Amino acid sequence: MTLLVDPTYLKDFTQAVFEKMGCPADEAETAADCLNRADLRGVDSHGVARLGGYIRLWEKKRLNASPTMKIVHETPSTAVLDGDLGLGLVTAPKAMKIAIEKARQAGTGWVAVKNSNHYGIAAFHSMMALEEDMIGISMTNASPLVAPTFSKSRFLGTNPISVTFPAKNEPPLVIDMATTTVANGKLEVLQRQGKDAPPGWAQDKNGHETTDAFVLKNGGAMLPLGGDRLHGGHKGYCLGAMVDIFTAVLSGANYGPWVPPFVAFLDPPENPVGDGIGHFLGAMRIDAFRPADEFKEHMDNWIQTFRKAENINPENKILIPGDPERELTIKRQKEGVPLSEPVIEDLKRIAEQFKLTFNPVQYA
């Protein structure tokens, strides 16, 4: 049974949990906001359902609830932030603020983060740039689940890229994509539904095509965007590699097979090559290139033009990156966030653990 829950109730509960873990109030709020935004945007795998995962990392002392973050290196347009093993939900927004401040001064700002943890949805961070009339960029590396082309080794994460562009009267264009054929969450949905995965999403432990939705539990791997070599899978591998290098080799975090897994029951690899996981955040002032208003008018024209592209089937309108998530946000703000029975049970256990209450009711 699925319950539609008031998003504000969820956010307040999440914030209370983070505070109980020892997060300062403002950081707990940012972290809760990040998970909440994932729930609103329909990225259910990165919302409140993931709260338990962060708690288990914290219990294993692999996550520091009250980190002392510091800039360890900088130039007018760059910085490296040491996240002190904090929540990525907190270190990434902090890094984005630094990037925005640098962009104000130097035109663009770029901050690589090391010694961090899972940062939620990539778009939460990149979208911070929009209200400043800046382009926002956000990337992170992640638990190794993806095989490079021709390999059966799980050496890369789903390594997402988010890029956001402000528009004038149109909503902003928001790209947020795993560099794999599909995000891991899509496989989890199929598992719950007892369905097979389409060919081209994953390979089994021997590197052969599979439709097994439980493929990751069975030693298989996800495929880079494009799938097999014939359909450009090596390009997805390039993109995943690029994200790994920007976020970790450049910052001093762990990369490739050394990235510490998000699931706390798996220990991090021995002999780490860096600190924690890595992120990379960027902000580019529009008017460092051309007047912001001029750019935004052309963005409106771009968006309106692409919306009017001729569609193949009447039922599928042409989408602009960010459309589905924005529409879902409006819907869920009105109707509530759907929580499944297992997620509700999990949150009740968390409430008990921290001596809090979690009694969600059907919204509206």
Next chain:
Amino acid sequence: MTLLVDPTYLKDFTQAVFEKMGCPADEAETAADCLNRADLRGVDSHGVARLGGYIRLWEKKRLNASPTMKIVHETPSTAVLDGDLGLGLVTAPKAMKIAIEKARQAGTGWVAVKNSNHYGIAAFHSMMALEEDMIGISMTNASPLVAPTFSKSRFLGTNPISVTFPAKNEPPLVIDMATTTVANGKLEVLQRQGKDAPPGWAQDKNGHETTDAFVLKNGGAMLPLGGDRLHGGHKGYCLGAMVDIFTAVLSGANYGPWVPPFVAFLDPPENPVGDGIGHFLGAMRIDAFRPADEFKEHMDNWIQTFRKAENINPENKILIPGDPERELTIKRQKEGVPLSEPVIEDLKRIAEQFKLTFNPVQYA
């Protein structure tokens, strides 16, 4: 019949042609170098075979052989370069030099170029950053041949992205990829061979899957990386859109369906929304983040680790982005660049037009 031709002979001939068109000697040399590097790297569609295409644009006065390029806007880390309708083969290296100079001062440098033309292979420009211990970034928009997800309209180019990272003892990691399933040149190869295209590469004029290698001549479109929606084609569409916006909306060039086609027999669209086509070049000083030597040692480790990933078939070793092109460069420098009969005939016509000689002999 294919002839293996001395790459230096080809480069000198190409430079002589550009000089006859009116390019200053140094710019003619840069342009010739760019086409030559494509031939060496195996991107035959972007090498000397394309020379005639540039000449036809020049004859139509859509290309200025002796442009007066100027910076029209700048900040410490950014600039916009007006290419004065010059060869992209010349405006992009000029922009990259500005980006590198800005990176020296501010940590990173970002130059958007408008009013330009086709810039050859993306990696030629990004690789300029490598010898400076910088990360290089290069993107361009291109003739609209690609349909957004769910659409039959050709609204995007193959819009390539190149990112290059220096290593220490290992060769640099060089990404250079069209944001489509395959580059247009792959379809041209199949056309010459009289073969069909694999499913997932293109759609016909009604938006249905096709294996017709002549699909573009028949009103069809190329597919964004990922192919159909189920396999992540909307992510390839996102990447193509991102490149279009960075290169053209940010610079003031034409975007989407307004991008002037490379083939001179097609007129540019009426009511342009900007000037020429657009590029975007970036340079990031490694030591703006961490000591360059430290980074490059970790790059060596990254590369060596991924090379040792377990392979699926013994005959397919795991590749690092840039491996195939580097190996082919060594081979072709030794054995020569293969030119087909039609390309040789075309170059002989060009020689005649400019009162030059083109008499290639088998290279040994």
